[in-house]
Amino acid sequence: MREPYEVLGVARNASQDDIKRAFRRLAKKLHPDANTSDPKAQDKFAELNTAHEILSDPEARGKYDRGEIDGEGKPKFQGYPGGGAGFGGAGFGQGGPGGFRRTGPNGETIFESFHFDDDSAARRGRQGANSGFEDVFSDLFGRFRSGGGRASSEAAPKGGDIEIVVPVPLERVVEGGPVKVALPGGSTVEIKVPAGVSEGHRLRLKGKGEASPFGGAPGDAYVVVHYATHPQFRVDGVDLRLDLAVPLQDAVLGGKLRVPTLGGSVDLTIPAWTQNGRTFRLRGKGMPNTHGGHGDLLATARIALPDDRDPELEELMRKRRKAAE
Structure with a gap:
């Protein structure tokens, strides 16, 4: 060790x-x-x-x-x-x-x-x-x-404590609510995590640990909160990061896009001539912080080409390439 x-x-x-x-x-x-x-x-x-x-x-x-x-x-x-x-x-x-x-x-x-x-x-x-x-x-x-x-349950030492790491969805972290916990014996219990719970937070389940070999009281189980991997968001401290697909025409001409957040989608204005990799900050749309507020959502623009080939767009790009030579 x-x-x-x-x-x-x-x-x-x-x-x-x-x-x-x-x-x-x-x-x-x-x-x-x-x-x-x-x-x-x-x-x-x-x-x-x-x-x-x-x-x-x-x-x-x-x-x-x-x-x-x-x-x-x-x-x-x-x-x-x-x-x-x-x-x-x-x-x-x-x-x-x-x-x-x-x-x-x-x-x-x-x-x-x-x-x-x-x-x-x-x-x-x-x-x-x-x-x-x-x-x-x-x-x-x-x-x-x-x-x-036989060992007396009043005087015998209690069983050992155990630790269970439980992945908690980010939406549940923000809102709080029930989470199911699988115990070593095969049973499950439902616990309620508080809204804004921090990663690494420990919740005690009294008497859900190991049995005492001397016949005493069982130990306790400690549930450790772990932020579950999200398909869209990445946790960065109290901020969230997101790769935002921006259609080519919106990157060139500007437009409005719907951006997902943990609390629902919001509108984001994309300025004309937005470069790939530009990051937009949506304040208060991140993870809860210790001051009762929230971090920010950082959405990074990723320029997306049309799903289908566009001959007109290809011809335009050929003309621009030729003009640049």
């Missing part, structure tokens, strides 16, 4: 705005929908989301910078003297499957508060060298037990 700063391509002193911009740029580049031929696309996108989740949360970022969690957001074991993994077991206390870290009444880790006194040394002599460790595990897991050895 690479470190989050490397995944996002930002410096360790990067601002929250830098982190947000890097995530939005890479999310478009690495999204599985845009990399269907890459078998590792899903893993790369998941790594990006994990890095963003850590660095966009000041508390989690601080824990990572202090070495309290790793690049996956899992706790690192720090209580054993010397800073090693402790007790010869790779992964013990590392936050992996079954990993944990327990604190004593004064906030110290269990390995700091546990010690062998004379009595415990005597017990080791009678019961074997691992007796003291067995006492530790018995105390740790005893509070999770109820009748018949």
Whole structure:
């Protein structure tokens, strides 16, 4: 697992705005929908989301910078003297499957508060060298037990949280409304996204995450909003970009064209002698911004020849070519 700063391509002193911009740029580049031929696309996108989740949360970022969690957001074991993994077991206390870290009444880790006194040394002599460790595990897991050895749902740890990236159509982003979310188990739920929701926004579905292996409450599912690819518009920050087909006669003589927007078509006046590549700005027809307004729609003229061959137009072009020679 690479470190989050490397995944996002930002410096360790990067601002929250830098982190947000890097995530939005890479999310478009690495999204599985845009990399269907890459078998590792899903893993790369998941790594990006994990890095963003850590660095966009000041508390989690601080824990990572202090070495309290790793690049996956899992706790690192720090209580054993010397800073090693402790007790010869790779992964013990590392936050992996079954990993944990327990604190004593004064906030110290269990390995700091546990010690062998004379009595415990005597017990080791009678019961074997691992007796003291067995006492530790018995105390740790005893509070999770109820009748018949089954885990108590009141005390057992909850299941893991999951993250689901959901493509949201741009029209739904502007208007807000229901979006269906497919859960890992095969079921679907319908959520309502707010109007003007930003890309990368997270919505919590309580209890829709992984089941607890100890019989506790299930984890939560976090729905991450991703702007779905649109057949006409390209998102550029809070602006939208559009290639606008301009008939040759309108480019030469001028005219009016109907231009599509997310809120319906509008009229645009095309001046005479409009060059190919000229961009027209339709103010307020873009994506919602953080100030309650909207960005702009940037329509770039693309000169379009007639669908059918026009002999008169061809003859005119021959005359102009000959005149220019």
